[in-house]
Amino acid sequence: MKRIRWIAMVAAVMAIALVGVACGGDEPSDGAGGDGTAALSGDIRIDGSSTVGPLTEAAAEFFQGENPDVRVTVGISGTGGGFEKFCAGETDANDASRQIETDEEELCTTAGVEWVEMQVANDGIAVVINPENDWADNLTVEQLKMIWNEGSTIDNWNQVDPSFPDVPLELFGPGTDSGTFDYFTDAINGEEGVSRTDYQATEDDNVAVQGVAGSKGGMAYFGLSYYEQNAAQLKVVAVDGGSGPVTPSLETVQSGEYTPLSRPLFIYPSAEALQRPEMAAFMQFYLDNAQSIAEQALFVPITAEQTAAAQAVLDGIVGGASPSAE
Amino acid sequence: MSTLRTQKDASTTPPVSLTSRRGWWHRTRDGAFRGAVTGSVLVGLAVLVALIVQSLVEGWPKLNWNLITSFPSSFPEKAGIQSAIFGTFWMVGIVLVVAIPIGVGAAIYMEQFADTEAWYNRFIDVIIQNLAAVPSIVYGILGLAFLARGFLNLGPVVLTAGLTLSFLVLPVVIIASREALRAVPSSILDGALALGATRWQGVSRQVLPAAIPGIATGSILAVSRAIGEAAPLLLLGALQFITFNPTGLNSSFTALPIQIFNWVSRPNVGFHVAAAAAIIVLLCITLLMNAVAIWLRNRFQQTW
Numbered sequence: 001m002k003r004i005r006w007i008a009m010v011a012a013v014m015a016i017a018l019v020g021v022a023c024g025g026d027e028p029s030d031g032a033g034g035d036g037t038a039a040l041s042g043d044i045r046i047d048g049s050s051t052v053g054p055l056t057e058a059a060a061e062f063f064q065g066e067n068p069d070v071r072v073t074v075g076i077s078g079t080g081g082g083f084e085k086f087c088a089g090e091t092d093a094n095d096a097s098r099q100i101e102t103d104e105e106e107l108c109t110t111a112g113v114e115w116v117e118m119q120v121a122n123d124g125i126a127v128v129i130n131p132e133n134d135w136a137d138n139l140t141v142e143q144l145k146m147i148w149n150e151g152s153t154i155d156n157w158n159q160v161d162p163s164f165p166d167v168p169l170e171l172f173g174p175g176t177d178s179g180t181f182d183y184f185t186d187a188i189n190g191e192e193g194v195s196r197t198d199y200q201a202t203e204d205d206n207v208a209v210q211g212v213a214g215s216k217g218g219m220a221y222f223g224l225s226y227y228e229q230n231a232a233q234l235k236v237v238a239v240d241g242g243s244g245p246v247t248p249s250l251e252t253v254q255s256g257e258y259t260p261l262s263r264p265l266f267i268y269p270s271a272e273a274l275q276r277p278e279m280a281a282f283m284q285f286y287l288d289n290a291q292s293i294a295e296q297a298l299f300v301p302i303t304a305e306q307t308a309a310a311q312a313v314l315d316g317i318v319g320g321a322s323p324s325a326e
Numbered sequence: 327m328s329t330l331r332t333q334k335d336a337s338t339t340p341p342v343s344l345t346s347r348r349g350w351w352h353r354t355r356d357g358a359f360r361g362a363v364t365g366s367v368l369v370g371l372a373v374l375v376a377l378i379v380q381s382l383v384e385g386w387p388k389l390n391w392n393l394i395t396s397f398p399s400s401f402p403e404k405a406g407i408q409s410a411i412f413g414t415f416w417m418v419g420i421v422l423v424v425a426i427p428i429g430v431g432a433a434i435y436m437e438q439f440a441d442t443e444a445w446y447n448r449f450i451d452v453i454i455q456n457l458a459a460v461p462s463i464v465y466g467i468l469g470l471a472f473l474a475r476g477f478l479n480l481g482p483v484v485l486t487a488g489l490t491l492s493f494l495v496l497p498v499v500i501i502a503s504r505e506a507l508r509a510v511p512s513s514i515l516d517g518a519l520a521l522g523a524t525r526w527q528g529v530s531r532q533v534l535p536a537a538i539p540g541i542a543t544g545s546i547l548a549v550s551r552a553i554g555e556a557a558p559l560l561l562l563g564a565l566q567f568i569t570f571n572p573t574g575l576n577s578s579f580t581a582l583p584i585q586i587f588n589w590v591s592r593p594n595v596g597f598h599v600a601a602a603a604a605i606i607v608l609l610c611i612t613l614l615m616n617a618v619a620i621w622l623r624n625r626f627q628q629t630w
C-alpha cells in the first residue's frame with residue numbers, strides 16, 4: 001500500500017516535470033515550415049539598446065512575415081551590455097542609441113569581430129513639464145544645464161530664472177544605464193555621465209510621465225516617442241540651443257534643427273554575419289522599410305540622404321562577391 | 327461563574343476589585359492581540375486583492391485565447407505570450423529535474439548521514455542557510471560567468487537559465503526537505519534498524535516515503551518562486567522578441583516575467599494592457615502549482 005502511494009507521488013512529480021519538456025517538444029514543426037525551396041532560413045540574434053529594440057522588433061516582425069523560416073530574436077541588454085555580447089560573438093548585430101565607444105571598439109577588435117555602422121532612425125529627447133506650467137515654455141541649454149548639472153542644488157523654479165514663480169522643482173529622469181541618460185548628459189552637461197544624482201531615476205519612462213503629470217513643478221526628459229504617446233498629460237519644452245527655441249517634432253529632429261537633443265539611432269551588424277544571405281537580406285529589408293518601421297516603433301524616420309549613406313555602407317560589405325558566393 | 331461576573335462588572339460599572347481590574351486588562355490585551363494578528367492577515371490579503379483586481383481590470387480586454395497562442399509583436403493588439411509560457415515551462419522542467427534530486431539528496435545526507443557535530447557539516451549548514459538569502463541577481467551573475475560563458479560556455483540558452491534557476495531554488499529545496507525529513511519520528515528509522523535493515527534500507531524505504539508530502543510541497547513552492555524570477559534571466563540574455571518556442575535545451579528563450587517587464591516599460595499603453603493580462607496568466611500558473619502542492623500534501627499526509 002505504502003509502496004503504491006510512493007510510486008504515485010513520484011509519478012505525479014515526474015509528470016509535472018515532463019509537462020514543460022513534452023509541450024516544447026511538439027513545437028519545432030511550427031517554426032520550420034515545410035517549403036524546401038530556395039527560401040531564406042536561419043537564426044539571427046540581435047541585442048542592444050532598449051531604445052532601438054522596438055525598432056528592430058518591428059523590422060523583425062515585418063521581415064518574418066515575408067520570410068517565415070528566418071528566426072530573428074531581439075534582446076534589450078542596453079547599448080553597452082549589447083556591445084559586450086556583440087564583441088564576444090554572441091550576437092549578429094547590436095542595436096545602439098549612440099555611436100560605438102573607443103573601449104568597445106578595442107573589445108571588438110581584440111576579439112576579431114568586424115562591424116559596420118548603419119543609421120536606421122532618428123530620435124529626439126523631449127524635455128517635458130506639467131501642462132499647468134506656463135512659465136517654462138522655452139528653456140535654453142544653459143538653463144537646462146543649471147538644473148541638471150552635477151552638484152546642482154536648484155530645487156525651485158525661481159532659482160532657474162528670477163521671473164519664474166515660487167514652485168518647487170521635481171525632477172525625473174532615466175537611470176544611469178540608459179542610452180538616453182548618456183546622450184542627455186553629453187548634450188546638456190557637456191560630459192557623458194555627468195549629472196546631478198538627487199532626482200528620481202527610473203528605467204521605466206512611464207514613471208517619469210506619471211510623476212510630471214502629477215506635479216505642477218515637475219520636469220523630466222525622455223524619448224520623443226514617450227512624449228507623443230503621453231502628449232495629453234504633458235507639455236513639451238522648446239529648447240534653445242543658441243539659435244532660438246525649437247520645439248521637438250518629426251521635422252526638427254530629422255533635420256537636426258532641434259539641437260542638441262536630437263540623435264541618430266544605429267544598428268551595428270557584424271561583417272561576418274552579413275556574409276550569411278538571411279542576415280544580408282534582413283539588413284536590406286531594414287533599410288528598404290526604414291520609413292514604416294520607424295513609424296511603427298514611434299521614431300522619426302531617416303531622410304533620403306541618411307538612407308543612401310546606410311545603403312552605401314551595406315553595399316560596401318555585402319556587395320561585390322559575397323552574396324552569390326555564400 | 328466568578329469570571330462571568332467579573333466580565334459583567336467590567337462592562338457595566340467601573341472595576342472595583344483587583345481581580346476585575348486585572349480581568350479587564352487581560353481582555354483588552356487579548357482583544358488588541360487578536361486585532362493585530364487579524365490586521366496582519368488583512369494587510370497581506372489586501373495587497374494580493376489589490377494586485378489581482380488592478381491587473382484584472384486593466385488586462386481584461388486582452389485576456390483571451392489569442393494572448394496565449396500568439397507570439398510577441400510590435401502591435402500591442404496582436405502581441406501574445408506563447409513563447410514566454412513555453413520558455414517558463416521549459417525552465418520549470420529543468421528546475422524539477424535538476425534541483426529536486428540534488429536538493430533532496432543533500433537534505434538526506436544532512437539529516438540522516440552527516441555527523442552534525444563535525445565542524446564541516448555545521449559549516450555547510452550555515453552556508454546553505456545563507457545561500458537561501460542571496461539576492462537572485464547574484465545567481466544571475468554566477469550563471470552568466472560560469473554557465474553562459476566561462477568554463478561551460480553554454481551561451482544564452484534555456485538550459486543556462488534552467489540551471490541558474492535550479493541553483494537559485496536549491497537552498498530552499500534543501501531546507502524544506504530537511505524540515506520534512508526531520509518531521510518523520512526517529513522511532514520509524516530506529517524500528518527499521520532494530521529489525522536488521524541497513525541505514526540505506528531504513529532511509530529509502532521508511533523515512534523518505536514518509537517525508538515525501540513535505541518534500542513535494544516545499545519543492546513546488548520553490549519552483550513557484552523560480553517562475554516569478556526576472557532579474558537573473560535578464561542578465562542571462564532572455565529575449566524580448568522571439569517568435570518561436572524552445573526546441574531544445576540550447577534554444578533561445580524568453581519567460582513570462584521578462585515579457586511582463588518589457589511590456590510595462592513600453593510607452594504604448596496597449597502594451598500595459600497586455601502586461602496586466604500576462605500577470606494574470608502568471609498568477610494562474612503559480613496558483614495552479616500551489617494548488618498541486620496542497621493537494622499532494624493532503625493526499626499523502628500521514629499522522630503518527
